[in-house]
Amino acid sequence: xxxxxxxxxxRVHKTYRFGAHGVEVLRGVDLAVHSGEWLAVxxxxxxxxxxxxxxxxxxDRPDAGKGEIRxxxxxxxxQPGSALDTYRNRDIGFVFQFYHLLPELSVLENxxxxxxxxxxxxxxxxALRRDAEALLGAFGLDHRLTHRPSQLSGGERQRVAIARALxxxxxxxxxxxxxxxxxxxxxxxxxxxxxxxxxxxxxIVMVTHDREVAARATRQVHLTNGTSDxxxxx
Amino acid sequence: MYAxxxxxxxxxSRLIPVIAVAAVALCVALVITVVSVMSxxxxxxxxxxxxxxxxxxxxxxxxxxxxxxxxxxxxxALPEVAGATxxxxxxxxxxxxxxxxxxxxxxxxxxxxxxxASLTGVTDFAEDLYWRAPKDAATADALAPDDPRxxxxxxxxxxxxxxxxSSTNTPGIALGMHVSVGNARQRDGSYLPRYGWFxxxxxxxxxxxxxxxxxxIAEPREQIFPVVNEVQTGxxxxxxxxxxxxxxxxxxLLRLDEAPLYDLTADPDASGNYPVIGRTPARVTKLLLxxxxxxxxxxxxxxxxxxxxxxxxRIEADRLRTASMPRFVQVLTWEQQLRDLIIPVEKEREMxxxxxxxIYLVCAGLILSIFWAIVVEKTRDIGILRSVGASRTGVMxxxxxxxxxxxxxxxxxxxxxxxxxxxNVNPIHEAIGSDAPLAIRITxxxxxxxxxxxxxxxxxxxxxxxxxxxxxxxxxxxxxxLGLTLHHxxxxxxxxxxxxxxxxxxxxxxxxxxxxxxxxxxxxxGSAIPAAKAADIDPxxxxxxx
Numbered sequence: 129x130x131x132x133x134x135x136x137x138x139r140v141h142k143t144y145r146f147g148a149h150g151v152e153v154l155r156g157v158d159l160a161v162h163s164g165e166w167l168a169v170x171x172x173x174x175x176x177x178x179x180x181x182x183x184x185x186x187x188d189r190p191d192a193g194k195g196e197i198r199x200x201x202x203x204x205x206x207q208p209g210s211a212l213d214t215y216r217n218r219d220i221g222f223v224f225q226f227y228h229l230l231p232e233l234s235v236l237e238n239x240x241x242x243x244x245x246x247x248x249x250x251x252x253x254x255a256l257r258r259d260a261e262a263l264l265g266a267f268g269l270d271h272r273l274t275h276r277p278s279q280l281s282g283g284e285r286q287r288v289a290i291a292r293a294l295x296x297x298x299x300x301x302x303x304x305x306x307x308x309x310x311x312x313x314x315x316x317x318x319x320x321x322x323x324x325x326x327x328x329x330x331x332i333v334m335v336t337h338d339r340e341v342a343a344r345a346t347r348q349v350h351l352t353n354g355t356s357d358x359x360x361x362x
Numbered sequence: 363m364y365a366x367x368x369x370x371x372x373x374x375s376r377l378i379p380v381i382a383v384a385a386v387a388l389c390v391a392l393v394i395t396v397v398s399v400m401s402x403x404x405x406x407x408x409x410x411x412x413x414x415x416x417x418x419x420x421x422x423x424x425x426x427x428x429x430x431x432x433x434x435x436x437x438x439a440l441p442e443v444a445g446a447t448x449x450x451x452x453x454x455x456x457x458x459x460x461x462x463x464x465x466x467x468x469x470x471x472x473x474x475x476x477x478x479a480s481l482t483g484v485t486d487f488a489e490d491l492y493w494r495a496p497k498d499a500a501t502a503d504a505l506a507p508d509d510p511r512x513x514x515x516x517x518x519x520x521x522x523x524x525x526x527x528s529s530t531n532t533p534g535i536a537l538g539m540h541v542s543v544g545n546a547r548q549r550d551g552s553y554l555p556r557y558g559w560f561x562x563x564x565x566x567x568x569x570x571x572x573x574x575x576x577x578x579i580a581e582p583r584e585q586i587f588p589v590v591n592e593v594q595t596g597x598x599x600x601x602x603x604x605x606x607x608x609x610x611x612x613x614x615l616l617r618l619d620e621a622p623l624y625d626l627t628a629d630p631d632a633s634g635n636y637p638v639i640g641r642t643p644a645r646v647t648k649l650l651l652x653x654x655x656x657x658x659x660x661x662x663x664x665x666x667x668x669x670x671x672x673x674x675x676r677i678e679a680d681r682l683r684t685a686s687m688p689r690f691v692q693v694l695t696w697e698q699q700l701r702d703l704i705i706p707v708e709k710e711r712e713m714x715x716x717x718x719x720x721i722y723l724v725c726a727g728l729i730l731s732i733f734w735a736i737v738v739e740k741t742r743d744i745g746i747l748r749s750v751g752a753s754r755t756g757v758m759x760x761x762x763x764x765x766x767x768x769x770x771x772x773x774x775x776x777x778x779x780x781x782x783x784x785x786n787v788n789p790i791h792e793a794i795g796s797d798a799p800l801a802i803r804i805t806x807x808x809x810x811x812x813x814x815x816x817x818x819x820x821x822x823x824x825x826x827x828x829x830x831x832x833x834x835x836x837x838x839x840x841x842x843x844l845g846l847t848l849h850h851x852x853x854x855x856x857x858x859x860x861x862x863x864x865x866x867x868x869x870x871x872x873x874x875x876x877x878x879x880x881x882x883x884x885x886x887x888g889s890a891i892p893a894a895k896a897a898d899i900d901p902x903x904x905x906x907x908x
Contacts, residue, residue: 178906187749188902210753217751228746228905232371242750244364292750 132201133160134331135184135300137356140195142179142188153179155354156195161300166322166332168345175351177335178304184333185220185302186212199299217245221293225305227285229277229292236260236273239291246296256295263291267321283314290321294330301325303334307341319344365756368747369764372736379768382732382885386772387779389725390881393718394780397873399787400711402866407707410596411700413486416445416650417659418666419699421692424573426450426618426645428685433673434649442657442665445483448646450475450612456605457567458542460559469541472603473570475612478525484652487606491522492539492553492594493562509552510560518562522591525608533608534590535568537561540602545592551864553594561589568607572617583615599703609646618645623684640684659695667693715873722884729765729888737761737892737899744896745904758897765889766882773881777874787865791854798846806843813839 137159143152153176161167161184171177182188183197186204190196197204199219204212216222221242229238239260264270267287277285286306293301303322307315323344326332334345342348350357373379420427427433430448437446454473457466482488495514496502502512517528527534539545544559569584587607595601613619620643624636631637653662674687697704737744744757783790817832 182902182905185749187905213748213751213753215751216749222749224749224905228742228749230368230371230743230746232375233367237367237371241364241367241747244367245747245751245756247363 131162133198134163134165134200135161135333136198136201137180137184138196138198140180140183140197141191142176142183143191153354154183154190157351157354157356159184159349159356161331161333163299163331164326164329165347166326166334166345168342168348169333169335169351169356170337170339170342170348171335171351172337176354177337177351180351181302181304181333181335184300185222186215217242218296219299221296221298221301223286223289223293223301223303223306225308227277227282227289227309229285229288231277234274234276235264235269235280235288238277238288239264239295241292242296260291260295263294264288267291281314282310283317286310286314286318287321290318290325294325300331300333303332305336306334307338308336315341364747364752365760365763368743369760369767372740372760372764373767378732378736379764382729382768383772383775385728386725386769386881386885387775389721390773390776390877391779391783393715393721393877393880394777394869394874395783395787396718397711397715397877398780398784398868398870399866400707400714401870401873402868404704404707404711405868406866407597407704408697411703412696413490414595414597414600415696415699416447416484417653417696418651418663419692419694419696420649420651420666420670421451421694422647422688423690424452424577424647425688426647427649427688427691428643428645429673429677429683429687430644430646430649433670433687436669436673437649437651437666440665440669442654442662443651444654445480445652447477447480447484447650448609449477449481449648449650450609450616450618450646451648452570452612452616454568454570454605456537456541457569459561459564459566460544460557467543470603471538471541471568471605473568473612474604474606475609475616476525476606477609478523478606481650482523484650486595487593488523490593490595491519491536491591493522493591494519506548506552506554508554510555514562518591522593525590525606527588527590530588532588533611535566535587536591536593536606537566537589538601538604539592539594540598541605542592562591564589568605568615570612570615572615574617580617585611585615587611597703613644613646618647620644642685659697663693663695719880722880725881726884726888729768729885730891733761733765733889733892734895736764737896740896741899741904741907744899745901745906748899748901749905754897757899758893761889761893761896762886765886765893768889769882769885772885773878776881777878780874781869784869785867787867791865794854795851797850803843803846806839806846810836810839810843 137157139156140154142154143150169177243256307318336342434446437443452473454471456469456471495516505512521528522536525534542561544556544561545553546556547553565586565588567584567586569582571582572580622638623640623642625639626636628637677683677687813832813835817836820828820832
């Protein structure tokens with residue numbers, strides 16, 4: 129019997145409505161992400177990569193009755209909004225192309241944010257703070273803890289975003305063009321960092337339009353005209 | 363936890379919350395200041411009213427109440443009564459000593475014929491006598507050079523207290539402070555003689571019309587009285603109309619004194635007189651009573667009413683009595699008696715409270731618009747928070763909490779600001795009424811000049827926003843400096859016109875509390891709409907387009 133996918137998209141359709149008109153972005157996408165895998169979703173601009181990412185991450189829902197997202201075999205579409213909030217907080221970590229850090233919070237506070245949303249008890253906060261400092265230290269940011277995002281370079285910001293995504297030890301890291309806003313050298317550094325985490329067992333789903341970036345993943349999926357097409361593992 | 367972190371950071375890292383806090387503080391301070399001053403005036407009015415008529419007033423018809431001494435003795439024996447006094451309240455004409463020449467001015471007045479000694483135990487009559495010699499040389503030196511109190515005969519106060527001119531042993535009259543046109547009220551609340559007419563020592567002629575118990579008008583009677591003092595109660599309506607004469611003189615002039623009782627059914631004697639069969643007792647038209655501490659005016663009124671009814675029944679049953687008590691007398695508390703004065707002020711205060719409470723809506727609208735702008739600006743942040751698992755209620759709470767903090771800070775600041783204004787309202791008022799000090803004028807012009815320099819520098823650098831801000835600063839500060847230079851004092855509350863010499867300076871803490879709670883409540887209400895909008899933001903849209 130085949131291993132159950134950790135995260136799965138089953139014939140997922142997604143249509144965006146603009147008044148009376150609808151644009152169908154995803155047209156029956158099938159995707160299975162297994163535990164410990166680093167999957168790259170390749171596609172050109174407008175192919176629905178980010179939409180798929182949002183659906184996998186529980187930020188959005190597929191069209192009613194047209195496919196579903198499963199996590200550990202459980203359909204997310206049947207879950208209430210509060211359960212999806214918990215899913216995003218505990219099981220998923222998001223990394224975005226434009227970092228998406230809160231400008232008013234320091235590096236440390238941005239990193240701790242998911243843990244605070246988790247509702248860490250006072251006793252745990254000291255331990256969490258130590259975890260966050262260790263994580264940021266491992267990413268070479270231990271001298272930037274009190275800095276604001278505006279005081280960091282692009283690569284540093286993305287490293288903070290990855291640290292934030294990992295603070296609650298999620299099952300899956302969803303990275304949307306994680307190097308899309310960085311130069312080649314800095315981007316390679318970020319991919320090295322992801323590769324290191326992948327080696328430690330982290331499951332990664334990475335969306336990109338860059339074949340070289342996608343080449344770092346263990347498996348690639350092409351998204352064309354709203355449908356998926358699996359490619360060989362690297 | 364994250365909600366407090368995010369809302370605290372939003373609060374401390376931006377200028378716009380400071381503007382919102384300042385707006386709430388100003389709204390709250392405005393309401394508290396206005397209501398406190400209005401409540402202060404009402405309290406002063408009530409305090410003055412009680413000090414003028416005591417706690418309870420018993421009023422009969424024009425025929426008066428006989429046996430008032432016996433009735434007063436019973437009333438004074440009541441455990442609730444601290445003091446009681448009889449008086450006659452009527453109207454009269456007062457011929458003034460001015461102007462020079464045969465034609466004199468005549469004023470219509472309310473005449474109170476009083477027993478000064480017992481009235482002092484019920485009202486503040488003795489304290490209200492205005493003219494009194496200074497206690498010592500230092501007090502005298504502090505008075506204006508032309509203030510007549512500097513050279514007053516010390517006997518003037520005692521004469522006023524007794525309503526007797528001691529130098530001639532003649533019954534005297536005390537006039538309300540504004541009955542005569544000769545008293546000019548000054549800004550500090552004191553009086554100086556005007557047109558050379560200083561009333562104490564001058565003579566006036568009082569004319570009253572006796573009216574029988576059956577309502578028949580008798581021949582008017584007049585009497586010349588020396589003015590022994592003048593009375594300042596603080597209530598202009600009373601000080602403008604009322605004069606005080608001794609009770610015995612009033613009873614005599616109005617034919618309410620003790621008199622022979624003739625048998626009109628018998629035949630008259632040779633000289634036409636009917637036989638005397640007894641004496642009718644003297645009468646008064648009012649009794650004023652002061653309650654002992656701890657006894658309310660309402661409780662005393664009920665007790666006095668019961669005592670009067672029992673006394674009237676006893677007199678009625680006593681066949682040896684030559685007069686009966688009036689069955690229908692009014693027994694009113696001082697608030698009921700002075701309702702014509704108090705109720706309009708109460709209504710004004712409530713109207714002001716309602717009108718100024720509309721400012722809450724401004725406060726809520728201001729918070730709403732500021733928060734709406736913040737939510738629009740922070741759309742991407744909301745998407746980020748949702749992506750890390752923040753719930754919709756969590757996002758809403760961030761902004762509600764933000765509103766709560768702004769409302770609480772603004773209200774607290776508003777209370778402090780109002781306290782500062784109200785407790786210093788008289789010095790502030792005094793400063794407004796005086797020329798601006800030279801140092802302040804120089805400072806204002808200096809700041810305006812500094813702004814003008816800033817304006818020139820930024821204009822040369824061709825920066826629009828700084829140039830606009832420096833221009834506004836220059837205009838506002840120049841206008842302020844010009845205003846301070848041209849300002850030569852404007853008293854808003856001129857004691858020479860109004861009843862009270864000082865603006866009330868006590869904070870109405872009940873109003874302050876309710877206003878502060880209202881400020882917090884309306885700030886939260888104002889933030890609720892943007893908070894709900896924030897909660898409804900689609901995280902995908904927020905991340906993509908925010």
